[in-house]
Amino acid sequence: MKNKLRSLYLLQLLDTELDELRELRGDLPESVRKLEETVNELRTRIEDSAAALRTGITERTRMEKDSLELIAKIEKYKSQQLQVQNNKEYDALTHEIEIAEETIQRYEQEIEMFAGEAEEIKSQKIELEEELDTLAKELSEKTEELKSVLAVTAEEETRLEGKRDEAITNIGAADLELYTRIRNAKVKAVAPIKRNACSGCFNVVPPQLILEIKKNIRMYVCEHCGRILVSEDLAADTRIE
DSSP states (O other): OHHHHHHHHHHHHHHHHHHHHHHTTTTHHHHHHHHHHHHHHHHHHHHHHHHHHHHHHHHHHHHHHHHHHHHHHHHHHHHHHTTOSSHHHHHHHHHHHHHHHHHHHHHHHHHHHHHHHHHHHHHHHHHHHHHHHHHHHHHHHHHHHHHHHHHHHHHHHHHHHHHHHHHHTTSOHHHHHHHHHHHHHHSOOEEEEETTEETTTOOBOOHHHHHHHHHTSSOEEOTTTOOEEEOHHHHHHOOOO
């Protein structure tokens, strides 16, 4: 049991060191992640705008080409009207001319509408590109800053994580689950007794319980905060090597 208690306290020491290392990064990792998401979103919106412009240009080109063909057909139908022998043929050609003219008019309206939309899309695209340039620079700066911080802490973090894995091998699954649950709620899961009190919540520990804890023959938790209690002597003898 003593080795298990020592391993639990060592695990707490290691987790505390790792927490302090990770605090050096501050909110940089999260800032970088959010910036990356925003930059990717802007790039997608810019590409969507470019795609909309390309589609619009293709459609406009098609309608302009079709309009020219329809104009040629109208001229042809008008020539044929001069040669028809009866009203039925004349009316049929007139109907074709009307359909062609209506189609040309519709194309002209759609081309005009696209011209207005295209200007709006171009304006939005320029704004998005300017925003992207600004954020891309900020992302580059923060990424370099994060790399610098990671370069300083990476080696020590790897060493501590290795020590942490070693400590866990000496702790049973149930005790590790208890430790994790307390740590998630209290940050520090193991509290040495200091000056006859729990160093986690500073409430006094009864003298008889302190004597029992010093024996290291079973695990005790603070009746006030629920942290795992270890003796001051065990804590003094446990350190990260």
